[in-house]
Amino acid sequence: MAEAVLAVYRGDRESGKPVEYKVPLAPGMVVLDALHYIQGHLSPDLAVRWNCKAGRCGSCSAEVNGRPRLTCKTRMDSLPLESPITISPLRAFPVIKDLVTDVSWNYQVNKKIPAFTPRPGVQWKMFQKDVDRPQEFRKCIECFLCQNVCHVLRDHGKHAQYGGPRFFVRVAGLEMHPLDGVSRAKLLKEQLGLGFCNITKCCTEVCPESIHITDNAIIPLKERIVDKYYDPLFWIVRKITKTGGS
Amino acid sequence: MTEKFETHEHDVLIIGAGGAGLRAAVEALNQGASVGVVCKxxxxxxHTVMAEGGIAAAMGNVDAADDWKTHFRDTMRGGKLLNNWRMAQLHAQEAPNAVRxxxxxxxxxxxxxxxxxxxxxxxxxxxKRLCHVGDRTGxxxxxxxxxxxxxxxIDVYMECTVTRLLLDGGRIAGAFAYxxxxxxxxxxxxxxIVIATGGVGKAWKxxxxxxxxxxxxxALAYEAGAELMDLEFVQFHxxxxxxxxxxxxxxVTEAVRGEGGILRNKLGERFMEKYDPKKLELSTRDVVARSIYTEVREGRGTEHGGAYLDISHKPAEYVxxxxxxxxxxFKExxxxxxxxGPMEVGPTFHYTIGGIRVEAETGAATVPGLFAAGEAAAGMHGANRLGGNSLSDLLVFGRRAGLAAAAHAKKTSAPAIDSKQVEDAEREMLAPFEHRGGPNPYEIHRELQDTLQSLVGIFRNEEDLKRALAEIQRLKERAxxxxxxxxxxxxxxxxxxxxxxxxxxIAEAVTRCALERKESRGAHSRIDFPEYDPVWAKKNNIIIRDGAGMALRQRPVPEMPEELKQVLAEDK
Structure with missing residues (x-):
């Protein structure tokens, strides 16, 4: 039977290294199947996060040959088998063990975002053309691959001042909800650091749900901030009302 | 003694963070209770995230004639009248509001x-009843x-697993987790405590x-002395x-058939014409699963042992x-x-219809302070669940369980934690590190999956079920x-x-119940008892712990009031 060799990162917060495992191949096999084979037959304490194994929950993110992927959707027959396939944990978050990283920071960021707030007296009627845009953002399965490849987090470690593409997508979904009544522009500018994003589109490239993160979420949000804070007309109006009030 | 461990205190502890658990948490929070949610x-x-096709609610947005009575009737008929009628009624009445x-x-x-x-x-x-978002409703x-x-x-304890419920006398006092x-x-x-942990599908291959x-x-509820019910009914999608x-x-979501998908065998025959000429592909899941299985068994299956499901006659953009x-x-x-072209499809374990026996209004289990909702609870779906009724079940009964759990906490004094139970729970968790050279858990899991897959599947008989029971016993000893x-x-x-x-x-409970019910009804098909039995129509199987062993008994199915009998009899 044909075999593949996987070089899987084994280790914890302190130290670790790739360890090679030989895995028999089967038709249609995905990388997560190979990891399960290792758990079931070779190393029962290999730590891997996964849930649905159907590309719907976003748990099994890892870097396969250096590329951020959902391991449940990465076919073994799409990878070159001449050399070992490297499987490493996401790089933007601290390792807990093996392929499992500490993603709790994302849940902290999420708490900063004001929830959907319907406009007062709103009619609960919406048309498909009005929900098409926010529905795209609500496809997000929170795999955090976009967070993992964003330079601001991955290379510059600005976790404290920045929200990352996942949360720009979430905010876009709320801001573009046809019945929502609050503005999150201040939050985007001051707490989620949208200005750090220099639209390199790395996030869009890795999104397993094919959400147009940069074009449809980030750029329109950047425009909203410009309108609110940097539009000269608005600036004068703000200045006047502020003066008038003091 | 418990100072040894990190300790948290809540009025209401919810185990499980799917639809039922989260809906219960929201409701208990609304009542002012302190709420903790623990999830694996x-x-x-x-698992709610994987629900695809939609949530059933008689809103009448597309078919104006729909109403709760029709939904109730569909649910009861789909469940072969073994459902708890009151749950089916509350569900049909409250689902539209839950969606709103x-x-x-x-x-x-x-x-x-x-x-x-x-x-x-x-x-x-x-x-047309399923509210949806494409095929990602969950x-x-x-x-x-x-x-x-x-x-x-909400306080959420993520990647935390409850291994034992703690009791004070006969009532709930807390839980031990890691x-x-x-x-x-x-x-x-x-x-x-509200249990919202879903089913047991991972025991099948x-x-x-x-x-x-x-x-x-x-299993936690069973260990704590609660009654389980109707476990012979497991749904093969x-x-x-x-x-x-x-x-x-x-x-492969039922929405494919809901949107017009057609099932064919390898001869190109639309075989549902034979098994349910009226509803065809949109017959209930038990019937469609058995039909596909039968086609394959009789040699009319596809190359890989399934049936063809085809939606390619619809415009590509629509699909x-x-x-x-x-x-x-399918593409990836x-x-x-x-x-x-067509997909190849076949039955797959999907849903545990039975579960913890609960009161319809409150989700209260038979242990004071213990509640259950969603797939972990029994009664709502009878002998077979209709697609789309699970998401609405989560919301309707999640809300009710959260409400009742908060009310119970309000009128109850603080329970005491028994240090002996905590020590036992700790010892049990540490034991696998002390056994040297024992079997590997993955090996036992594979054997259990093979056993249940081959002996406790869609079609059952006494001989297979008895073999399964013996095998489960052997695996328990090894485990x-x-x-x-x-x-x-x-x-x-x-x-x-x-x-x-x-x-x-739970595998043992399923097998024992399946062996006991000597008839075929809904998702439970006995080759050796292929007909409905009017005596079994009036009985629910109950599992309860009896010392170290498992006891099985029956309870009468609750009698429906006259006005609902009339609703059921109407032919629409």
């Missing part, structure tokens, strides 16, 4: 031309509830269920993927818009373009000596060692 995975990854609530919390369902929530056809439902629901919970300040990350133990003190689905909540082997069992998940799933995992490698740090082998205990307990 990260928040937002629970989601919309008010930010959910964005697909829309009709007049701006209402869109509804689609599904098996066993008289009218994701929309879990995200909406998650956001609502976060907004209300953090996956470091393997540390933790004690929760709580006046009320071909399943649409995730690793979390190991029957934990049912008619359409899972069958090829390639790595994806076997992954769900991609209404079934985007299916389009990508099976190299099949479903807009051009008692299971040993694990490595440290307590995020160790899946260690985790599985504990999950095995739950799976084996």
């Amino acid at each position: 995975s990260l928040l937002g990854k629970a 609530e989601l919309e008010q919390w930010g959910a964005l369902f697909d829309r009709t031309d007049s701006g209402e929530i869109m509804q689609r056809a599904f098996g066993g439902h008289t009218f 994701l929309e629901i879990i995200r909406t509830l998650q956001d609502r919970g976060v907004q209300l300040g 953090w996956r990350e470091q393997g540390r133990f933790v004690v929760f003190k709580a006046k009320s 071909v399943t649409s269920n995730s690793w979390e689905y190991t029957g934990d909540g049912m 008619p359409t899972g993927m069958v090829w390639p082997p790595g994806v076997q069992g992954i769900l 991609k818009r209404k079934l985007p998940g299916m389009y990508h799933q 995992l099976a190299d099949v373009d479903i807009t051009k 008692a000596n299971v040993s694990v490698e490595g440290s307590r740090l995020f160790n899946p082998g260690w985790h599985l060692a504990r999950d095995l205990k739950s799976m084996l307990t």
Whole structure:
């Protein structure tokens, strides 16, 4: 039977290294199947996060040959088998063990975002053309691959001042909800650091749900901030009302 | 004694963070209770996220003639009248409001031309009734509830697993759990506990269920003395993927048939004409699963042992818009373009219909302070669940359980934690590290999956079930000596060692109930008793712990009031 060799990162917060495992191949096999084979037959304490194994929950993110992927959707027959396939944990978050990283920071960021707030007296009627845009953002399965490849987090470690593409997508979904009544522009500018994003589109490239993160979420949000804070007309109006009030 | 462990205290502790658990949490928070949610995975990854086709609610947005009575009738008929009638009634009456609530919390369902929530056809439902978002309805629901919970300040203990319920006398006092990350133990003190842990699908080999689905909540309740009910009824979804082997069992949503998909055998025959000429592909799941299985067994299956499911007669753009998940799933995992050709599908374990016996109004189990909702609870779906009725079940009964759990906590004094129970729970968790040279938990899990798959499947008989019971007994003995490698740090082998205990307990309960019910009804088909039996029509199987052993008895199915009997008799 044909075999593949996987070089899987084994280790914890302190130290670790790739360890090679030989895995028999089967038709249609995905990388997560190979990891399960290792758990079931070779190393029962290999730590891997996964849930649905159907590309719907976003748990099994890892870097396969250096590329951020959902391991449940990465076919073994799409990878070159001449050399070992490297499987490493996401790089933007601290390792807990093996392929499992500490993603709790994302849940902290999420708490900063004001929830959907319907406009007062709103009619609960919406048309498909009005929900098409926010529905795209609500496809997000929170795999955090976009967070993992964003330079601001991955290379510059600005976790404290920045929200990352996942949360720009979430905010876009709320801001573009046809019945929502609050503005999150201040939050985007001051707490989620949208200005750090220099639209390199790395996030869009890795999104397993094919959400147009940069074009449809980030750029329109950047425009909203410009309108609110940097539009000269608005600036004068703000200045006047502020003066008038003091 | 408990000072030794990290301890948290809540009025209401909810185990499980899927639709039922989160809806219960939101409601208990609304009542002013202090609420903790414990979940095995990260928040937002629970099984609800995999629900695809939609949520059933008689809103009448597409078919104006729909009403709760029709939904009630469909549910009872689909469940072969074994349902708890009161649950089916509450569910049908409250589901539309449960959907509206989601919309008010930010959910964005697909829309009709007049701006209402869109509804689609599904098996066993008289009218177009399933509110949906393409084929990712579950994701929309879990995200909406998650956001609502976060907004209300919910405390979530993620990647934390409850291994035992703690009792004070006969009532709930709390739970013993462990953090996956470091393997540390933790004690929760709580006046009320809501179990919302889903089913036991991972005990079968071909399943649409995730690793979390190991029957934990049912087994915890059983260990604490609660009654389980109707466990012989497990739902095999008619359409899972069958090829390639790595994806076997992954769900193919019923929405494919709801949108007009046709089933054919390898001879090209539309075989549902033979099994249910009236409803065809939109017959109930038990019937469609048996039909596909029979076609395959009689030699008319596809190359890889399934049936063809074809939606390619619909315009490609329509298929991609209404079934985007299916389009990508087949394209990426099976190299099949479903807009051009048929899918190969076959039955896959999907849903545990039985579970913890609860009161209809409150979700109260038979242990004071213990509640259950969603798939972990029994009664709502009778002998067979209709597609789409599970998401509405989660919301309707999650809300009711949260309400009742908060009310119970309000009128109850603080329970005491018994240090002996805590020590026992700790000892049990540490034992696999002390056994040396014992069996590997993965090996036992594979054997259990093979056993249940071949002996406790769609069609059953006495001989197979007796063999299964003997095999489960043998596996239980081996599991008692299971040993694990490595440290307590995020160790899946260690985790599985504990999950095995739950799976084996519930597998035994399923098998015992299946052996006892000597008739065929809904999802339970006995080759040796192929007909309905009017005596069994009036009985629910009950499982309860009896010392170290498992006792089986029956309770009469609750009698329906006259006015509902009339609703049921109306022919629409």
